[in-house]
Amino acid sequence: xxxxxxxxxxxxxxxxxxxxxxxxxxxxxxxxxxxxxxxxxxxxxxxxxxxxxxxxxxxxxxxxxxxxxxxxxxxxxxxxxxxxxxxxxxxxxxxxxxxxxxxxxxxxxxxxxxxxxxxxxxxxxxxxxxxxxxxxxxxxxxxxxxxxxxxxxxxxxxxxxxxxxxxxxxxxxxxxxxxxxxxxxxxxxxxxxxxxxxxxxxxxxxxxxxxxxxxxxxxxxxxxxxxxxxxxxxxxxxxxxxxxxxxxxxxxxxxxxxxxxxxxxxxxxxxxxxxxxxxxxxxxxxxxxxxxxxxxxxxxxxxxxxxxxxxxxxxxxxxxxxxxxxxxxxxxxxxxxxxxxxxxxxxxxxxxxxxxxxxxxxxxxxxxxxxxxxxxxxxxxxxxxxxxxxxxxxxxxxxxxxxxxxxxxxxxxxxxxxxxxxxxxxxxxxxxxxxxxxxxxxxxxxxxxxxxxxxxxxxxxxxxxxxxxxxxxxxxxxxxxxxxxxxxxxxxxxxxxxxxxxxxxxxxxxxxxxxxxxxx
Numbered sequence: 001x002x003x004x005x006x007x008x009x010x011x012x013x014x015x016x017x018x019x020x021x022x023x024x025x026x027x028x029x030x031x032x033x034x035x036x037x038x039x040x041x042x043x044x045x046x047x048x049x050x051x052x053x054x055x056x057x058x059x060x061x062x063x064x065x066x067x068x069x070x071x072x073x074x075x076x077x078x079x080x081x082x083x084x085x086x087x088x089x090x091x092x093x094x095x096x097x098x099x100x101x102x103x104x105x106x107x108x109x110x111x112x113x114x115x116x117x118x119x120x121x122x123x124x125x126x127x128x129x130x131x132x133x134x135x136x137x138x139x140x141x142x143x144x145x146x147x148x149x150x151x152x153x154x155x156x157x158x159x160x161x162x163x164x165x166x167x168x169x170x171x172x173x174x175x176x177x178x179x180x181x182x183x184x185x186x187x188x189x190x191x192x193x194x195x196x197x198x199x200x201x202x203x204x205x206x207x208x209x210x211x212x213x214x215x216x217x218x219x220x221x222x223x224x225x226x227x228x229x230x231x232x233x234x235x236x237x238x239x240x241x242x243x244x245x246x247x248x249x250x251x252x253x254x255x256x257x258x259x260x261x262x263x264x265x266x267x268x269x270x271x272x273x274x275x276x277x278x279x280x281x282x283x284x285x286x287x288x289x290x291x292x293x294x295x296x297x298x299x300x301x302x303x304x305x306x307x308x309x310x311x312x313x314x315x316x317x318x319x320x321x322x323x324x325x326x327x328x329x330x331x332x333x334x335x336x337x338x339x340x341x342x343x344x345x346x347x348x349x350x351x352x353x354x355x356x357x358x359x360x361x362x363x364x365x366x367x368x369x370x371x372x373x374x375x376x377x378x379x380x381x382x383x384x385x386x387x388x389x390x391x392x393x394x395x396x397x398x399x400x401x402x403x404x405x406x407x408x409x410x411x412x413x414x415x416x417x418x419x420x421x422x423x424x425x426x427x428x429x430x431x432x433x434x435x436x437x438x439x440x441x442x443x444x445x446x447x448x449x450x451x452x453x454x455x456x457x458x459x460x461x462x463x464x465x466x467x468x469x470x471x472x473x474x475x476x477x478x479x480x481x482x483x484x485x486x487x488x489x490x491x492x493x494x495x496x497x498x499x500x501x502x503x504x505x506x507x508x509x510x511x512x513x514x515x516x517x518x519x520x
Contacts, residue, residue: 010090012051013082048082053093060100060143069142074269075343076239076373084135087114126366148351190403190411193507198403201227201390202383208394208510221364222294224379226286227363231405233283235412236263238405240275243267245360247321247328247351248290252281259284262326265339267346291362300358303368309350309357316349316362343373380404396510423467 048065051057063357073081091110092099102448113120114129190198200206200519205218218224231241240263258278268275292297303309315333328349341349347370349360361370384402450517 010053010093011086013086014049014051015046048078050082050086050089052089058099061186064139064143067142069138073138073240080131081138082134084132085139087132088136110216178438188404188407188410189414190407191507192415194401195232195403195408197507197510198383198387198401199225202387202403203379205230206385208390208396220295222286222290223296223363226283226290226385227376228285228408230279231408233280234261234277235409235416236277237269237409238376239269239343239373240267241405242363242371242376243346244362245338245346245349246362247318247323247360248326249287249362250284250339251288251292252284257281264326264341264346266342270477287362296362296364297370299364299366301355301368302366303364304356304358306367308368309359312348312350314348315357316345317357318349318351346370376405391508391510394510396508401508 049057050065069076070081088110089099091113092102093107095109096105097106106418111133114124114132117121200210201208205213207213226350230236230338234241243264247262248262249424250261253259258280260276261279261284263275263277265275282484303305307386309315318328319331319333320329321327322335327335328338329335347361348357351360352358359370360371363371363376365371365375387401
């Protein structure tokens with residue numbers, strides 16, 4: 001098997017650049033002809049090109065990367081698929097195999113190398129292999145090879161597995177290429193109390209006593225707090241929440257607990273149109289405070305002083321905004337819908353402020369430039385490490401409590417499932433079983449409601465990946481905890497699930513010598 005270091009020096013990922021001759025076009029053509037031919041072949045600046053170890057380009061792989069199926073993937077999915085495809089091609093190079101002649105045994109060997117082979121110093125968890133499998137499934141399904149070859153690889157079996165729907169879906173969690181004995185999805189959840197502990201001690205730098213610690217230097221505490229609470233409260237995906245523009249934020253409406261926020265079509269995963277989400281008034285206020293009076297103001301000022309905004313390539317100057325139609329007037333005096341703006345477009349959009357041009361992108365770094373989606377993963381990892389250090393210094397013996405951005409979306413679903421189930425029980429307890437079934441058939445059951453909030457096209461996706469603990473803890477046992485106080489019901493039911501499922505992070509019992517236990 002190849003070593004990881006050797007594989008990494010094989011196939012290279014480049015981006016098409018019209019300023020130099022294209023690797024895949026005939027050199028005899030003049031520069032203008034090269035550009036025109038590249039554009040006819042759906043190449044634009046930044047189009048990915050995979051170059052083999054000899055400096056050549058496989059035409060079929062090039063066509064796949066320029067094809068509609070790949071280009072329609074979200075930018076984050078494109079990056080992840082490219083990483084997996086490059087690893088697969090490097091693996092094949094080391095064993096002297098071509099991608100169009102590999103079979104199921106080769107693919108199974110690749111899986112073993114990625115997960116269990118001791119000769120690979122950078123083995124991955126099952127979740128990463130699931131992403132690799134999705135990438136290779138997409139690659140072989142859309143590159144145009146013979147169906148018999150796909151069957152030889154096992155791709156057709158995977159496709160049928162992923163396309164299946166119905167009550168038996170839980171029996172289809174494994175196939176020949178999935179990690180044996182493991183769930184396809186390695187999902188984790190946080191109870192509300194556990195999230196509050198992680199947020200305060202990790203993101204905000206609070207002490208074990210749940211008090212702010214002066215001099216810690218967490219100058220972006222307000223930004224991180226607003227980002228995390230907003231994600232947890234809205235159930236948005238990371239790419240949706242991280243790419244918000246200031247123009248898209250509604251102002252909190254008095255007397256309304258929830259406000260509607262519109263996400264653009266190009267950032268809302270799998271959407272054919274814009275998407276509306278609900279956001280609590282207090283979460284919305286926290287974001288506005290960060291923008292108007294918080295650390296964002298200093299970030300913008302720093303970016304203006306450094307001249308960073310004047311050097312933005314392809315900057316889009318926004319001169320006007322029509323909220324009703326969600327259109328912006330750009331510097332060339334044309335009106336453009338925000339729903340057609342990609343994440344990359346949004347990062348380049350600026351508006352004239354009192355002290356000069358400033359980004360419309362909500363979440364900014366210390367230098368005033370838009371925070372990338374990947375940077376949020378690092379911020380969450382740093383917060384988890386900070387919390388672990390705080391617990392260790394205090395001598396608290398407890399399991400680690402950590403969080404990732406996507407865990408907040410899972411936890412959002414987890415919280416609302418408990419609430420909806422409790423509400424159903426309280427409202428329908430006087431009905432017969434048949435009447436309850438009729439009611440749920442007419443208005444939708446809990447799975448349907450959560451799937452609607454998350455914008456899942458199939459409630460089975462919600463069951464399989466987001467709410468698995470409830471398939472292992474009998475719902476009747478939790479319904480016995482019901483009492484008239486819905487807040488207590490929610491807390492008790494979430495704690496009951498956490499007690500039986502190690503994937504659900506419950507709040508830590510923070511006990512120190514000589515002190516009573518307290519929750520952060």
